[in-house]
Amino acid sequence: MQTTNTTGRKRKIIHMDLDAFFCAVEELKNPALSGKCFAVGGSPDQRGVIASCSYAARRYGVHSAMPTAQAIKLCPKLILVSSRHDEYSQISSSVMAILAELTPVMEQVSIDEAFLEVTDLADSGEIIAKNLQYKIKEQTGLSASFGVNSNKLVAKIANDFGKKQSRGDTYPGAIQVVEFGKEAEFMAPLPVAMLWGVGPKTTQRLGNIGVKTIGDLAKLSENSLVELFGKNGVFLRQRAMGIDDSDVESYEETKSISQEVTFNRDIVDVEVLLAEIKEISEKLGYKLRSKKLLAQSVRVKFRYYDFRTFTRQKKLSQPVNQDGIIYDAASQILTQNWDLLTPVRLIGVGVSQLSDETFQLSLWETDEARERKLLTVIDTLKVKYGRDIIRKASRMKKGENNQEDID
Template identity: 45%
Template sequence: AELNLPSSLGVATNKLVAKIANNVGKAAAQKGDYPNAITLVPPGQEAAFLAPLPCEELWGVGPKTAERLRSLGLMTIGDIARWPEQDLSARFGKHGVDLALHAQGKDTRPVETMRESKSISQETTFDRDIRDGDELRRVIRGQAESVAAELRRKRLTASTVKLKLRWSDFTTFTRQTTFAQPTADAEQITAAALRLLGQSWGGELIRLVGVGVSGLGKGAQQLSLWEAPAERAEREKEERLYRALQFLRQRFGDDAIKRGPSE
């Protein structure tokens, strides 16, 4: 309300009724206006709320199913709720059982509050088209660092790096590369993204650039059996550096400290 942003929300005891309540709230908004409604269905009132609504409001009721329901005289969700479940099952199979339960406002599906990430990415849209290579590389380094920090925060590694470029004509180009071993190392991700830039960009005007990683997996990076003591010491030093960077960014913001370009 403070920002005057349009919003619509359905609140109920399960996902099915909440989604339908949200749809009802949107439809009730004045035509030509953005949806701005909160529709609450109190516990125990699910079936009564659904009863007068057209059968098409139920999940899984498309045009063909709606036509079959209407041929039986079932115009509203309440009509479906009053129809014998055995008859619905005989006519529609398992879908008929779902129809009977949903028409009564019953939905046992759990609400997923967390969903595992399949990719992590950062994108920057410039306020003007650019072809400054130094600027592009600076932005890509920052994006790669942010992506690596997010990997480490979630204790993940990535096997693939993707570079996304959008030209001045809004054509979008992507190219990706895969590591021999999954990593969360910012230097490796940065180097891979910059190599992709060198392979993909020939000086064209750029409107957007993005760096992303995918092929995410849990756990620490796989270490080489033949890692030399000096390499191990360098890796552990980098680990301490990244932990310090992550602490500073969490406390003071992402722009609190950044790596400078290597000579």
């Protein structure tokens, strides 16, 4: 078995995850909940699910993403608290601000999770994590756990592992370090379900052929993995060996425009998601055009029924501001990253790598790009001076590009 990370770069990456975040906030607001079996979640008669549960409740087998009705069966004395999302968002921002003080290379992946790249800082990852843990506790009262490695995948799994190890009645506050080069060794004994991209169905398929641990998976030949999972098999094998070269991607608010929608109920219908993506793409295109901006990167944010949240992005061959191109990219990201089965509670689309439209004009070389620019100009003139000038512009354009029906 391979025990070194052959393609990895020696970076210092930290994954932070707040411990039982929603419950921890509720407990800060209402100390009487301390040590009790309680959960934040939807009500059982509306097919609600548990969003977060206290460590005392976890001892009864209650976990997040579980239907509330089932949780109450397992733990009849469970106290149900309804979610206060605004409050959680506010406290989350304070935590993220503490992380951002340390490095600008921060990627927030959900309300209570973030990756940080601290390669350039002198202290060890462990020391940095300890300091952050202390600071977060001191300033917000919350407990946080950390995973440290040279890549995001292993840092995240290390954190999940560390939290499980220190599971008890209280908040784990774990710090788990996996040394560079020990990634595959660390991952080998862990259950395959802990790997990214391995859901319950894949776990079962793998179990059927005797693959229980990540190490078992890493031992399969690339051919058999491709046979089982298509081209994803190659990535799966790399991940099983603890290899992940993805960057910590920080999105600055001013450098991107995005919009998201939270559904009243979880969605498993691709048509509904595509319709939503189309509507958001149109809004983003309009915003870009009205701010005279172009974007060269499109991303889609997914949040599943169980609050697992991730984003995937796609770089375009040239800067755009057209609704249709944004939609095409976003819908491709959706179909390539969603299994059509996992219920979705939130979908978002964002554009980034923004540039100034007027500056870009000189960089554009294709006819299509020039034509697009002309369309935008005509659009503007139309608003400013009305129909007549459009006719003139339209005729001028016809001579050049054989374009018709501008208005």
